[in-house]
Amino acid sequence: MGVEIERKFLVDKNRWQQLEKPEGTLYKQGYLLDSSEKVVRVRVAGENGYITIKGKSEGFSRKEYEYKIPVQDAEEMLAHFSGTVVEKTRVKITVAGKTWEVDEFAGANQGLLLAELELEHESEAFEHPEWLAEEVTEDERYYNVYLAKHPFSKW
Amino acid sequence: MGVEIERKFLVDKNRWQQLEKPEGTLYKQGYLLDSSEKVVRVRVAGENGYITIKGKSEGFSRKEYEYKIPVQDAEEMLAHFSGTVVEKTRVKITVAGKTWEVDEFAGANQGLLLAELELEHESEAFEHPEWLAEEVTEDERYYNVYLAKHPFSKW
Numbered sequence: 599m600g601v602e603i604e605r606k607f608l609v610d611k612n613r614w615q616q617l618e619k620p621e622g623t624l625y626k627q628g629y630l631l632d633s634s635e636k637v638v639r640v641r642v643a644g645e646n647g648y649i650t651i652k653g654k655s656e657g658f659s660r661k662e663y664e665y666k667i668p669v670q671d672a673e674e675m676l677a678h679f680s681g682t683v684v685e686k687t688r689v690k691i692t693v694a695g696k697t698w699e700v701d702e703f704a705g706a707n708q709g710l711l712l713a714e715l716e717l718e719h720e721s722e723a724f725e726h727p728e729w730l731a732e733e734v735t736e737d738e739r740y741y742n743v744y745l746a747k748h749p750f751s752k753w
Numbered sequence: 754m755g756v757e758i759e760r761k762f763l764v765d766k767n768r769w770q771q772l773e774k775p776e777g778t779l780y781k782q783g784y785l786l787d788s789s790e791k792v793v794r795v796r797v798a799g800e801n802g803y804i805t806i807k808g809k810s811e812g813f814s815r816k817e818y819e820y821k822i823p824v825q826d827a828e829e830m831l832a833h834f835s836g837t838v839v840e841k842t843r844v845k846i847t848v849a850g851k852t853w854e855v856d857e858f859a860g861a862n863q864g865l866l867l868a869e870l871e872l873e874h875e876s877e878a879f880e881h882p883e884w885l886a887e888e889v890t891e892d893e894r895y896y897n898v899y900l901a902k903h904p905f906s907k908w
Contacts, residue, residue, distance in 0.1 A: 630793055630806065631786045636834050638785060638793050649804065649820065651785065653833060661833065663826050665804065671818050678808060678816065679791050 602652070602662040603720055606735045609700060609711035613729035622687035622702065628680025632743040639742075640675045643688070647672025659720065682706070682746045694725035706749030712740060757807070757817040758875055761890045764855060764866035768884035777842035777857065783835025787898040794897075795830045798843070802827025814875065837861070837901045849880035861904030867895060 627641040637652040647669040653661035676683050686701040696715060703710040712734070715724060734740045739748070782796040792807040802824040808816035831838050841856040851870060858865040867889075870879060889895045894903070 630791060636785060649806075651804075651830060651834065661829075663822070663830065665820055665822055667818070667820055674816075675806060675818065679806065 603659050603717045603722075604735070605715050605717065605733065606740060607713045607715075607733050608731035609713050610729050610731045611711055614700070614711060617691075617729060619689055619691050619700075622689040625686050625688050625701075626676060626683050627742065628676045628683045629743055629746060630675070630679050632746070637743060640672050640680060642669055642672045642676065645669055649675075682749070684742050684746050693727045696724050698727070703745070703750060706751050707745050708751060710745070710750040758814050758872045758877075759890070760870050760872065760888065761895060762868045762870075762888050763886040764868050765884050765886045766866055769855070769866060772846075772884060774844055774846050774855075777844040780841050780843050780856075781831060781838050782897065783831045783838045784898055784901060785830070785834050787901070792898060795827050795835060797824055797827045797831065800824055804830075837904070839897050839901050848882045851879050853882070858900070858905060861906050862900050863906060865900070865905040 623644040625641060625643050627639055629637060629639055631638040635654055637650075639648075639650045639652070641648045641650065647667045648664055649667050649672070650662065650664040652663075683705075684707060685704040686707070687704065689700045689702065691698050691700060698713050698715050700711065700713045703712075713730060717724070738744055739753075778799040780796060780798050782794055784792060784794055786793040790809055792805075794803075794805045794807070796803045796805065802822045803819055804822050804827070805817065805819040807818075838860075839862060840859040841862070842859065844855045844857065846853050846855060853868050853870050855866065855868045858867070868885060872879070893899055894908075
């Protein structure tokens with residue numbers, strides 16, 4: 599178990615594209631449940647599968663429980679049990695000792711670029727890389743659960 | 754992943770009580786989701802925790818995915834995320850080479866005794882032990898999801 603503290607930002611597309619960066623990993627994820635109280639997510643990340651249970655967001659924090667599962671199980675559950683599957687390539691990039699996860703969305707969310715940083719506590723300081731744009735941590739439209747139902751290409 | 758084929762019976766209380774049988778394990782379980790399409794169950798079984806995803810029942814069969822998780826996580830999820838928790842003691846008893854699971858319910862479902870047998874295929878033969886009473890495989894009132902909402906003591 600853990601409490602997740604996460605800040606989320608839009609990414610400046612031009613600056614991001616010019617950056618030298620590592621290879622990304624293909625993610626596919628869908629939701630068995632997405633209420634305001636709790637979320638049950640199934641994810642395929644490259645060669646691995648995961649199931650994740652998240653509680654309600656409280657400020658920047660939320661309870662989160664994540665378990666590795668066989669990737670074949672994850673694929674089957676996405677095919678049988680979830681609604682729209684969100685697809686993206688996740689690039690991990692370290693800036694001033696902190697690892698950012700930048701998601702380049704595909705499919706119905708093509709064109710969206712989001713950067714996330716996980717923190718130890720809510721007031722923790724961090725360097726803002728030059729490719730960051732505005733913060734959207736508390737904007738629910740950028741939650742993946744929202745993007746599954748209301749893809750970016752239709753905004 | 755797997756497809757679960759299960760048959761369920763009531764148990765003759767007098768015959769069951771007179772039987773010599775092994776110690777049972779205490780189970781507590783609750784549901785993060787229980788729709789007709791899919792179920793997400795969290796269970797504490799003795800010293801172990803589990804999360805289980807089940808699909809829709811089709812006859813005696815349903816898809817089932819089960820993962821072991823830290824028991825502390827399971828306890829926390831039952832406390833924070835589930836509705837009513839179903840409590841029971843599960844006794845495993847082997848009859849003619851097949852292992853029956855007999856659940857002695859407690860709490861709000863006190864007085865209910867249910868026996869389950871998992872099979873390889875739907876037409877598989879098995880011996881009926883003398884403590885079995887009527888079959889209730891397709892009676893939805895005996896699903897644990899139903900018992901969580903409508904406990905046996907209130908029937």
